[in-house]
Amino acid sequence: MKIFYAIQATGNGHISRATQLYPYLQKFGEVDFFLSGCNATLDIKLPVKYKSNGCSLHYSKCGGLNYWEIAKNINPRQIYKDADALPLKNYDVIINDFDSITALACKMQKVHSVQLGHQASFISANTPRPKRKSIMGEMILKHYAPSPKNIGLHFEKYDSFILPPIIKDEIVQAEPTNLKHITVYLPSFDKDCLEKAFNKVSDMHFHWFLQGVEFKHTIGNITYFPVNQKKFNESLISCEGIITGGGFETPAEALHLGKKVLSIPIMNHYEQECNAAALKKMGVPVVYEVGKNFETIIENWLNQDIIYPKMQANNIPQTLQYLFDTYKE
Incomplete structure (x- = not known):
């Protein structure tokens, strides 16, 4: 089996999750990774076969996002070019961890994928939101990297398709x-x-x-x-x-x-x-x-004397088996 795994590299969390999953994925087949974005600072010890600058986050000095820097570094023409170049039809399974280029490529090439990751959990209305919802924020979470099938990861099981976090x-x-x-x-x-x-x-x-x-x-x-x-x-x-x-x-x-x-x-x-x-x-x-x-x-x-909740770790072999079974349906 040939597996395509898209990593959103707007931070280190997606890369950390992919690194943890990689040896388990190898038991199912050959894995090629696509790295989209350029915010990550971790050393990447994965077989990254494809890369794109994609859409990356840029921060202000003290704890905020710099939207001007984000906007001016987006190149729509290059994004379409990168999506068209991805040979997704050569793969049996496409796993997308919140990457818009892969989602676009799936649409252009008429192949499907499964979204695996934290952002997939926000497909559910049961997943916690702040008191004041953001219309734009909701649109991004739900439509930035759409997939016909979703496996969400979150702190708690807010919905049937949401599983515990993948912990190293x-x-x-x-x-x-x-x-x-x-x-x-x-x-x-x-x-x-x-x-x-x-x-x-x-x-x-x-x-x-x-x-x-x-x-x-x-x-x-x-x-x-x-x-x-x-x-x-x-x-x-x-x-x-x-x-x-x-x-x-x-x-x-x-x-x-x-x-x-x-x-x-x-x-x-x-x-x-x-x-x-x-x-x-x-x-x-x-x-x-x-x-x-x-x-x-x-x-x-x-x-403060706070009783912190104990976080359950994901059963990775079970989750991946569920993913591949779901993909075939």
Whole structure:
């Protein structure tokens, strides 16, 4: 069996999920990957056969999206050209993790696919949303990468086709410890936006994984790390808690390990606002804006006695068997 797997590379989560799935997919057949977008910072150890700049996210300095940068880097003509060039008819199964080029290619070439991933869960109206829905956000979630079949991944089973998050083997097999540091992963924030606040929480040490850092080094109560999967896993497994965005994979892994989580969704990023709504329903603290008193928010979060939900891990062999059975129907 020949398998085509499209990865949306607007962040590291999609790549992390594909990397975890790859050895399991190999048991079903030969896998070729298509990487769409250029936001990811992880080393990609996958057989990427096709690439496209696609549509990538660009961030403002302190926690928001830069829509002008996003818009000016979209090339519709190239997108159609890339979609037309994908030889999808050469594959038996097409798996799409929220990539618009692959969805367009399927339409142009009259082949079908299955959408596997977190965004697929938003096909259901039962999946949590913020109090104020975004018409544009809903359109993107439902129509950006449409597929006739969907297998969603989310924190809870909000609908029949939604399954638990895919969590890396290193996390599932880990024995969590607490070395009393806070892990930080906030890719939409520049260093200058948060450094002073972390410095003010002087009795706490921070492991900050930050784009642009070339080597591990410590200044005061902050150890700066390059974005590296292995080092991040080690820090997460041994931390007291994590401060992260409103993404899906990282909060899921932290909750699986029983760690404290403080979520700061990217401003005006509708999917992250939806994730934040889901996290709030589970009792996870969410901060929508980082202001002058952020250090107080961190201290209050650390001092709160919160019972965090235990996150179930996906049964990957079972999920993939379901996917391939569904594809044949």
